[in-house]
Amino acid sequence: xxxxxxxxxxxxxxxxxxxxxxxxDLVTLALAKIKSDDNNAVExxxxxxxxxxxxxxxxxxxxxxxxxxxxxxxxxxxxSTKDILxxxxxxxxxxxxxxxxxxxxxxxxxxxxxxxAKATLDELAMGGTGSxxxxxxxxxxxxxxxxxxxxxxxxxSASLVAGGLVPFSIGSDTGDSVRKPASxxxxxxxxxxxxxxxxYGLFPFATSLDTVAYFTRNVTDSAYLLNLLAGHDxxxxxxxxxxxxxxxxxxxxxxSYVLTVIDExxxxxxxxYIKNTFINHLHLLEQQGFVVKHVSIDxxxxxxxxxxxxxxxxxxxxxxxxxxxxxxFGMYQEGKTYEEMLFKVRSLGFSDRIKRRFVxxxxxxxxENQQEIYLRAARSRHLIVNAFKRVLNxxxxxxxxxxxxxxxxxxxxxxxxxxxxxxxxxxxxxxxGNLGGFPSITIPLGFKDNLPFGVNITGDIFTDEKxxxxxxxxxxxxxxxxLIAGETR
Ligand code: GLN
Numbered sequence: 001x002x003x004x005x006x007x008x009x010x011x012x013x014x015x016x017x018x019x020x021x022x023x024x025d026l027v028t029l030a031l032a033k034i035k036s037d038d039n040n041a042v043e044x045x046x047x048x049x050x051x052x053x054x055x056x057x058x059x060x061x062x063x064x065x066x067x068x069x070x071x072x073x074x075x076x077x078x079x080s081t082k083d084i085l086x087x088x089x090x091x092x093x094x095x096x097x098x099x100x101x102x103x104x105x106x107x108x109x110x111x112x113x114x115x116x117a118k119a120t121l122d123e124l125a126m127g128g129t130g131s132x133x134x135x136x137x138x139x140x141x142x143x144x145x146x147x148x149x150x151x152x153x154x155x156x157s158a159s160l161v162a163g164g165l166v167p168f169s170i171g172s173d174t175g176d177s178v179r180k181p182a183s184x185x186x187x188x189x190x191x192x193x194x195x196x197x198x199x200y201g202l203f204p205f206a207t208s209l210d211t212v213a214y215f216t217r218n219v220t221d222s223a224y225l226l227n228l229l230a231g232h233d234x235x236x237x238x239x240x241x242x243x244x245x246x247x248x249x250x251x252x253x254x255x256s257y258v259l260t261v262i263d264e265x266x267x268x269x270x271x272x273y274i275k276n277t278f279i280n281h282l283h284l285l286e287q288q289g290f291v292v293k294h295v296s297i298d299x300x301x302x303x304x305x306x307x308x309x310x311x312x313x314x315x316x317x318x319x320x321x322x323x324x325x326x327x328x329f330g331m332y333q334e335g336k337t338y339e340e341m342l343f344k345v346r347s348l349g350f351s352d353r354i355k356r357r358f359v360x361x362x363x364x365x366x367x368e369n370q371q372e373i374y375l376r377a378a379r380s381r382h383l384i385v386n387a388f389k390r391v392l393n394x395x396x397x398x399x400x401x402x403x404x405x406x407x408x409x410x411x412x413x414x415x416x417x418x419x420x421x422x423x424x425x426x427x428x429x430x431x432x433g434n435l436g437g438f439p440s441i442t443i444p445l446g447f448k449d450n451l452p453f454g455v456n457i458t459g460d461i462f463t464d465e466k467x468x469x470x471x472x473x474x475x476x477x478x479x480x481x482x483l484i485a486g487e488t489r
Contacts, residue, residue, distance in 0.1 A: 005030055006164040006484050009071055009221040016070050017062045023070035023114060027054040030072040030116045033165045039139040039150075041159035043077040044085045044118040053114050067224050068111035074160045074169040077118040078125050080201040081105050084115075088203050089133030090123045092324055092331045092349025102201025103233050104170055104212055111228055116166055119156030123354050125172055125205045126317065128180060130155025131410060132353050140184060140407045141485035142451050148407040151181035154215070158185045161215040164484040168216045168225060174205045175309055176430035178213035179456060182442040184407035186452030186483035187215045188471070190222045193461045194437030195240035197226075198233030206316035207238070209309075209434035218481040219443060219472040223247035226464065242462065250465040251472045256289040257396040259457075259470070263294050264302055268425040269404040274453055277446040278401045281455070284477055293395060297387050299425070304380050306428040309435060311364050311377035318361030324349070385436040389460070392438070397459040397470050401426065402442040406451035430456065439464040441471045444480040452483065 004012060004021050015021050027050045034045055050072070063069040075081065078088045080098035087093045105115070122132040130138040130152035138155035140148045141163035150159045154171030158181035161169050171178040173191040182189025191213035199210055212229065216222045226247045233239040261282065269275045282292045326332050326345030333348065335341035350358075364373040391398060404426035433440035438458050445455040455474065459467040475481050 001025065001029060003164065005033060005072065005166060006487065007167065008218050008482055009067060009167045009216065009224060012071055012167055013067045013069070017064055019062070023054040023057040026070065026072055027051060027114055027116065030166060034117055034160075037163060037165060038146075039141055039159045039163060040135060041119055041138050041156040041163070042117045043087050043089060043120045043135065043156070046084060046115050046117060049084060050114050050116050053112075057112060063112070066111055068108065068113040068228060071113045071168075072116045072166050073108065073113050074117040074119045074157055074166050075105060075115060076121050076125075076154050076157045076169070076171045078121060078172060078203040079105055079170060080203075081115070081118065085118065087118075087134070088124050089121045089135060090349060090354070091134050091351075092326065092345065094134065094331070096330055100201065103198035103235060104229060105201065107229055117160065119154070119160055119169060121156060122153035123351055124203065124317070124321065125153040125174060125177060126354060126357055127152045128176065129410070130181070132351055137410055142186065143407065144486070147409045147411070148451070149184065149410055151184040151407065153177040154181055154213070158182065158187060158189070158215055161185070161187055161217060162485050164487065168214060168221060170212065170214045172202055172205070173211050173213035173434065174209045174313060175434055178215065179430050179433070179440060179442040180403055182215060183402035183454030184452070185215075186444045186480070186485070187217060188219055188222050188441065188443050189213065189215050190226070190441045190468075191433060191439065192226060192230065192464050193240070193439045194434070195238050196242070196462070196464060197229045198236040198239045200233055200235040204320040206313035207320060208316060209313055209431070211434065217483060219468060219475050220248065220251060222441070223251055223468050226468070245465055247465050247468055251469055253469060254473070255469070256291065257466075257470050257473070258291040258293065259285065259397055259399045260293045260295055260391055260395040261399060262297050262391070264297055264299050265400050265426050265429050269401060271405055271448075273448050274401055274404065274446075278455065281445065281478070282399075285474070288473070288477060295391055297391070301384055301387055302425045302429060305384055305432055305435070306424060308377045308380040308384060309428070309431040311360070311373060312381060314357045314361035315364045315374050316361070318358045318365060321358070381435050384432060388432050388436055388438070392460040396466055397457050399455065399457050400429070401445070402430070402454035402456040403427070406448050406453050433458050437461050439467045441467055443471050443475055444483055445478060446480070
């Protein structure tokens with residue numbers, strides 16, 4: 001059978017409505033591929049559930065006006081799926097089966113997309129390497145030697161789309177967890193405006209930063225997905241009430257956009273090939289009628305992005321995850337007192353990386369430290385967001401390399417005290433998008449040694465249609481779309 005799973009959502013939809021292929025064939029193919037995949041991307045294969053749904057769809061006519069009918073996909077395992085194992089890749093939740101579903105999963109179910117797998121992640125979505133989950137390292141399908149990361153925390157979701165196992169997948173982005181792996185995987189990774197997609201049933205990491213985000217292989221598919229997922233949800237207090245927009249229709253409003261480059265971020269990239277590819281593309285964009293501006297933001301402020309993000313996210317994570325005590329659900333340990341039970345469960349259930357975040361978060365929130373740590377980070381967040389807002393007020397979007405390198409090898413030593421180094425700016429700046437709630441998308445820009453790297457476009461809040469439109473124009477220019485690891489199309 002033709003490899004239908006390497007098609008885009010749109011192409012697959014065409015094949016389904018022409019009855020060239022049916023949902024059961026697709027599910028069978030996806031299950032076979034997932035079972036033979038060796039990238040360690042999956043927590044749970046939804047075999048029984050997917051086959052049941054595919055058989056149901058066999059009894060129906062394909063829905064011409066519903067592009068998601070019968071399309072297989074994967075979801076990060078920090079989204080609650082009723083009656084389906086949901087582990088967040090934590091030992092503490094290894095057997096947890098939720099009694100309710102996330103809104104995102106509900107919407108995809110209603111649209112009759114077929115969930116094939118719960119994708120693995122860094123434990124509780126805290127991490128950037130795709131190696132801290134209870135199942136270990138997730139590999140980058142572009143690197144057959146299995147030495148390089150796909151990046152995290154949405155590592156499984158990214159790996160499955162890049163490897164050609166599903167045409168799209170859902171992830172979450174609190175700091176850069178979809179946009180960085182998208183760069184390492186040759187994918188489109190979109191984090192819409194905070195609040196545009198309901199987070200009901202997404203395990204909270206840092207509530208003021210968490211965003212439902214997702215991977216596709218082209219920008220148009222990304223716009224289709226936003227059409228389905230965006231919209232008010234009364235079950236999520238922070239869900240925005242906005243008028244519905246047809247993001248796909250808006251893609252074709254060609255305009256000459258004004259894009260801004262922040263020079264201090266590009267300057268800290270030491271890989272000349274990546275830097276030059278980016279700069280060459282700026283010239284090409286100008287030739288296409290784009291206006292490209294360059295601005296400066298004080299390096300001090302840019303260096304503050306990472307520690308600010310780290311304090312705020314760890315503090316919120318400590319508070320949000322206080323419910324993981326092993327009593328209501330999850331791993332259980334006997335003890336004479338609540339404290340004893342809690343101590344045992346959390347000592348056994350969490351990896352050291354998670355414990356470190358909770359210790360830092362706890363310290364930042366202690367009454368005697370609040371002024372000096374947490375509130376200082378909150379003030380710093382305000383300054384950072386204002387600086388980027390000022391830039392965004394004068395242009396349509398900010399454009400920057402999504403990562404300063406291609407996918408990193410797992411054994412590379414990651415400096416632990418890198419907060420003050422300028423080299424960490426380009427590596428960590430993407431979380432400004434979460435600090436400000438901005439819509440932000442990564443799309444492929446080039447290849448180095450057969451490994452992809454991406455470009456990032458970020459706009460002001462609720463300009464998601466513009467961000468997608470710019471991304472589409474850049475995609476048209478590079479011609480880099482529908483990429484699948486190890487395949488030339
Ligand atoms: N790498 C970042 C962190 O470890 C981002 C995580 C995320 O976006 N979920 O906090």
